[in-house]
Amino acid sequence: MSAARPGGDAALPARGPGVDWRLYLVTDPHLGGGRGAVPDIVYEAVLGGVGVVQVRDKECDDDEFATHAAAVAGAVARACTETGRRDVPVFVNDRLDVARELGLHLHVGQRDVPLARARAALPVELMLGLSIESDGQLAAAVAGPGPAPDVIGVSPVWATATKTDTAAALGPAGADRIARAAHAHGVRAVGIGGVTPATVGQLAATDLDGVCVVSAIMAAADPRAAAADLLARWEDGKSSSPGRPRA
Template sequence: MSGAMGTVDWSLYLVTDPVLGGGPDRVVDIATRAVAGGATVVQLRDKHATDAEVEATAAALLDAVDVPVFLNDRVEVARRLRCHLHIGQIDIPFPRARALLRDDQMIGLSVGSDTELDAVIALDGRGPDVIGIGPAFDTTTKANAPAGLGVERVHALADRARTADLPSVAIGGIDADRAGLFTDTAVDGICVVSAIMAAADPAAAARDLKEAYTR
């Protein structure tokens, strides 16, 4: 039911935030510098921009970086640009999203409990290409986020996912001080927002995160 396309390096997954980055016009530059510093995947997330604005930013981002680019919850934009998609539990249902996209477009899905992971594993046909497990810690970068799971719970979910050949990344409240806590867990990478988006030097922040989280 699973299996990411080819071999993707999930080790440092950046989720963008235009507010933390100082405005939507700075997102592509920050992401580009983060990739130069070692970010291996970028997800464009902007809950307030229009589809047209997201499409313009995504097109610029796709031209600027050579790592997988995911769009958060904008399935029609992802379909038009032929990039990848990430959805949450209350976004478009996964089977519908999968039916709308091409086979070469990956889909990531947020998972925060055994029940949600059970539903992923039970999917018929191709499941998500990666899951984001979290929030790992309490976070303020996502409205109404539940309490942090903690490293042990994240590891337990990631270990179950790995048994199902499903890559996972930990997300939520992870910074350079906490990144190393996931080195010996079953996750395939760490996912960060403010640790890079709010950094004075995004490239240096990415390097610090990669150094802290070593496989």
């Protein structure tokens, strides 16, 4: 792989603290109109308030993916610089070698590289995310003997057309239960699956730290406006649920 590490030798953000998990974008090259269009969409989405980005692309080899991920990370850095925002973490989906080469964070699923192996292979400053579909999977992830993940993607909250190989939908109550259990172990939790402008407020009323979206931004005519709208709806949901701590 030949893509340069984004940001060169600049210090990476600390793991976890200070990250704005409220709105987490997972990219999709098909919904975005092609791989080449993704960095521009991500740039606009970060300007609109996205706080975390995950690069997901299952259809290219590691070299092409590394080039693509570096371009996305560059777009994120540009948006942060132009707005004066702190760093927005960039995760890569499943590609452990790419994450290590580029100095990006890593997200793995239940059928990807095992959590303990991924954590051992990543530099200590890089975060590791894990997809969780059940209480049992969370219990196994935090049982050790190695470190727990830094963040979990609780999925699917609702059924979604963007990812069909998932377990039964958890619903807001199930996502809330898993988020509470994750917090007991110092693990952040974001909900993914079927999150739209119409449903994001329901999840703001749970203990989730935020929501992951794919099509709600990647397929939007105006990604910046779509991100701002989702974030505003999340905040409105928090404001109407006074018994819940703010993320």
